[in-house]
Amino acid sequence: MKFRRSERLVDMTNYMLEHPSQLVPLTFFADRYGSAKSSISEDLTIIKETFEQRGIGTLVTVPGAAGGVKYIVNINKEEAERFIGEMCEVMEKPERLLPGGYLYMTDILGDPQFVNKVGRLIASAYSGKQIDVIMTMATKGIPIAYAVANHLNVPVVIVRRDNKVTEGSTVSINYISGSSKRIQTMLLSKRSLAVGSRVLVVDDFMKAGGTINGMVSLLEEFDAVVSGIAVLIESEDTEERLVEDYISLLKLSEVDTREKKISVSAGNYFEKSKGTIY
Template sequence: MSWKRSERLIDMTNYLLNHPRELISLTFFSERYKAAKSSISEDLTILKDIFDQQGIGKLVTIPGASGGVKYIVKINEEQVKPFVSELCQIIADPDRLLPGGYLYMADIVGNPTIMDQVGRMFASKYADKDIDAVMTVATKGITLAYGTARYLNVPVVIVRKDAKITEGSTVSINYVSGSTKRIQTMLLAKKSLKDGSNVLIVDDFMKAGGTINGMISLLNEFNASYAGIAVLVESEEVEDRLIDQYTSLVKLSNVDVREKQISVHEGNYFTNS
């Protein structure tokens, strides 16, 4: 089959988008399209400009016999600001208020379109980090973790608060909840994370950061480290926050149950370097 350039560009774009952070040799594309490597190089130059202009990401070319091209997710902040603004409006809906001042978030973390976009934003934020896995705690952070891991092309590691027989041997720790000050337990299957891994921690909601601090302690048991912390929503009204360095998309500044008002604004995503 002889591919026209327009056909190559469409198929090549689709392939790159579905294989982020994967080094793809020019030989692979050359054989795939039955085209000279010089033609493939020209195609990639075209895509590189389009990806950059449209805020899709960047194409990194690695020279040499073992080189190739790698697609890295990078988002133009001007393109996602309207998304964050709309997300703030969605979360500010007073109908989300539950008894005790809690917020109903299941529809948001269960929305694949929203989680895909948030995951893409988090992946873009940490695209230059060396990340081996995305970690979260069950259950509400799972969809967010998968949305992020998809664009980083790494596995998801799920921390649980109770043992599952299907996961085999586990490593467990006790940690102090930042909001309730109670001692709780979290555990992780021994086979789920390799020693020395560099991990991105994500979660749907952060108050004082006790749960995230617990995950950091759990990483120490695997001789692993964290490359960053990303949360969908952070609570602003916290006296003793246990976590200093993190990225948040939305900041919850006030919840008035009596007046049925929820005050939210954008987090530090756009200001945190």
């Protein structure tokens, strides 16, 4: 069956978006559409230009017999600024305030479109790095971790506080919670990580950073490498930050339970991801 160029462009675009960070040989597309490699190269050039103009990402060509083309996710600065601004407005709504000064976030973390955009923002910041796996705690950060993993095309490993029989043998450590200063335990299945894995740690909220610091310590037990740390929201109200090098999308600066006022601003995303978004 012979494909028209318009049909090839649609199908190739869909394939690249569904297989981010995966090297696809040109012969794969040539065989798929019964077309010459030269025609495929021209099609990919059109897709690449469109992706970059629309801030979707880019296509990277790897030359040689074992080469091919790879889709790398990205986001333009204007779109990122607009979405982070929208997130600030959503998080500042008074009805999100819960007893004890906590914020209700279940609705937004259960919104697939919202979580997908958050994942794309974080993935864009790390698209230029070698990431083998995403790590998160068994909390509300799980949807975000899977969204990031989807855009980077890597697996997710989940750190737990208690042992599950389905996890097999585990490695556990004790760590000090940054906020409560209590000693707590976290563990990870021995089969979850290969030695030397490059890991991106993702979480939904960070105050002092005790939990994230614990995950970093746990990774040392696997001889894994921390390639980055990213959180949806960081709290500005903390005396001692246990984590220094991280990316945050939002910053929670004030929670006034009496006045029911929540102050949220942009985190350090644009400062830390400078050069990886355009």
